[in-house]
Amino acid sequence: xxxxxxxxxxxxxxxxxxxxxxxxxxxxxxxxxxxxxxxxxxxxxxxxxxxxxxxxxxxxxxxxxxxxxxxxxxxxxxxxxxxxxxxxxxxxxxxxxxxxxxxxxxxxxxxxxxxxxxxxxxxxxxxxxxxxxxxxxxxxxxxxxxxxxxxxxxxxxxxxxxxxxxxxxxxxxxxxxxxxxxxxxxxxxxxxxxxxxxxxxxxxxxxxxxxxxxxxxxxxxxxxxxxxxxxxxxxxxxxxxxxxxxxxxxxxxxxxxxxxxxxxxxxxxxxxxxxxxxxxxxxxxxxxxxxxxxxxxxxxxxxxxxxxxxxxxxxxxxxxxxxxxxxxx
Numbered sequence: 329x330x331x332x333x334x335x336x337x338x339x340x341x342x343x344x345x346x347x348x349x350x351x352x353x354x355x356x357x358x359x360x361x362x363x364x365x366x367x368x369x370x371x372x373x374x375x376x377x378x379x380x381x382x383x384x385x386x387x388x389x390x391x392x393x394x395x396x397x398x399x400x401x402x403x404x405x406x407x408x409x410x411x412x413x414x415x416x417x418x419x420x421x422x423x424x425x426x427x428x429x430x431x432x433x434x435x436x437x438x439x440x441x442x443x444x445x446x447x448x449x450x451x452x453x454x455x456x457x458x459x460x461x462x463x464x465x466x467x468x469x470x471x472x473x474x475x476x477x478x479x480x481x482x483x484x485x486x487x488x489x490x491x492x493x494x495x496x497x498x499x500x501x502x503x504x505x506x507x508x509x510x511x512x513x514x515x516x517x518x519x520x521x522x523x524x525x526x527x528x529x530x531x532x533x534x535x536x537x538x539x540x541x542x543x544x545x546x547x548x549x550x551x552x553x554x555x556x557x558x559x560x561x562x563x564x565x566x567x568x569x570x571x572x573x574x575x576x577x578x579x580x581x582x583x584x585x586x587x588x589x590x591x592x593x594x595x596x597x598x599x600x601x602x603x604x605x606x607x608x609x610x611x612x613x614x615x616x617x618x619x620x621x622x623x624x625x626x627x628x629x630x631x632x633x634x635x636x637x638x639x640x641x642x643x644x645x646x647x648x649x650x651x652x653x654x655x656x657x
Contacts (some may be wrong), residue, residue, distance in 0.1 A: 335553065340610075347609075350537060361391060366620075367621060375479065376505075376506030378481070379497075383487065389445065404436040404443070405442075405443040406436050408447050414453060417436065417457055417458065418434075420469065432469050437467065447486055458482070507625060510627070546606070555601065555602060562654065562657050563594055570630055577646075584632050584635060585631070592629075601613045
């Protein structure tokens, strides 16, 4: 499919049918967490990676497995610990005593969907081993390159409240994540429904409702979603405002920012906007599509100083102020 070919209504209808199947499967198991479902689907459409941050027990693993089951993809879960080695993730060479030669054994990272549980518990050396995998979608073992599957999404989780035995993710690695979602507790009604579903055992694996071929189709369709130059300039203006905030927002807020978003952030915002437009069954991007997941795209790409922490100012407040200051096309 040509990237500049207009998406037809027939293609939109097929995409809508696939979306309905996947979301029905997802929400058949998940209660609430609508934004998480949208972010996971957007990450898959863009073939990108997503970082989930929350206290333990808020169904991060369940959400990742459910989305994988829906499209019949291969799933791998890696529990990160301080003694985890890079070879434990990407693989290594093993001596075969029968043939007296080395054989390459690929690690668990070689799957369609990889859950890196508590990624901030792994050492900096192990975290760096994921950089090539996430950005280049390949691993290097013994001087040989091994490509990842065509559909490849890393879903990493981290616990924000327990800092003992953890290692902060470097800005370079954070920037590799297309999205970052902060999960919150369910409300009492949602928690009541979770108990009912747990009692009915709805979380067991069911038959897939889509296939990896459907995911490839949606990914190719996402690339073809039309985005006008006015929307691109709107995205560029937002990213530029994160770098030079004093020109756009109040000085007292601007002083909290130490580093703005990179060009990768602008690309991510454009790609996610296209995914949102397709999920809304449109073949073009609107400003509302840009705003829908803008906090998830930018919250990990804007660095705040210690004064912001002391004054209780978070990235979301800064992003909202910037979006409010930029004229919508």
